[in-house]
Amino acid sequence: MPVDEIKPTRSGLLIVRRRMALAERIHRLLSMKLDGMMLELVKLADQTALQRKDLEDKYARAREMAAVAAMMEGATGVLLAALSVEASPTYTAGHKNIFGVHLPDLEPVMVKKTLDQRGYGVLGTSSVIDDAADAYEDLLEEIIRSAELEGGVKRLLDDIERTRRRVNALEFKVIPELTEIRRFIEDQRDEMERQEWTRLRRIKKIKAKRAEKL
Template sequence: MAASQVNATRMELTRQKKKLVTAEKGHRLLKDKRDELMRQFMDLVRENMELRKKVEKGIQNANRNFVLAKAGMSEEALRTALMTPKQEVYLKSGKKNVMSVDIPVFDWTTRTSDKNDIYSYGYAFTSSDLDGAVYSLSEVFPDMLKLAEVEKSCQLMASEIEKTRRRVNALEHVIIPETREHIRYISNKLDENERSTQVRLMKVKDMVLQDAHHYQE
């Protein structure tokens, strides 16, 4: 809105001044929020990189053991060994609010606490490489869930940072300068009106005094 379109009244001046105070306060709060979001986002990015390296290494180990197991066992025996899982995993998803961002939280439990229940086959007709592959996958599974949680959190944080950045820029480069311009325009207009009023009053006073003087004569 152009300054010339603002009503040059004292009520409007008061409203614009209140708007400026609110905008400046909001600008400070949003800048603090953006900075804190950036700090936590960088922490998540570092955690994400470490988890990804760990998960990729675990999956590589599992794949290597599966290749060795497949080389030492027939395809039918391998398929039969892995056909019926023994252990079950129950996954619960929740949310945690961080700087007004709802990031996911994953929690998981297994049907039994026995670590050997990850092996759904007997040991007589399978190779130790298959045991190593299954064990590697079971070990990397918690890190895979944590990686999914952290990566999604990074995406949500990045989106919130971008929205906050746009709001900060809008306040800093549009709303606050525009409001200050409105205040300056209204103040100048009111001062100009006041000077015009004083000039008119002085002229009226001179006219009254002049008429009074002629009357006395």
């Protein structure tokens, strides 16, 4: 039933009170969810900042090891070793539920490889190729972890904004409007009761006068 169709009657007052109780309960739950998401966002943001530092360090090390390998084995030797890898690194994408928000949960697949899985001959290359491969595998794992954290931060920010709009709508629009309607109905009912009491009193006086005449 739309609000403007609610009549100033007892049933109308009950409808408004039920709607107010529901709106206040939803507002309380959403406020608790918003507080929880804000705490989770702070924690994720701190983790993301630390992860970004690790990512930069591992990127610098991977570049350094690649330069050493190119110097020792030549750019062609590094390229041939890279092309010999058959299984491309990837990841599986899932999600974890935090306060009703689906945050990404990424798992590396075939990122870290054994010497046999890399495909190039152990005897045909030096250890600098292995060191460069190790460094880039560490970098790829760090990239996947960073993508998971930054994706979680983005989704939390989006849901925090949506939840905040709903909380504000309930707090500053829905609940105040229902409060005004409840007061209006209560005032109308009080006025109707006063008028009814006045009418009954007048009728009582009329009956009393008629009884005296008899």
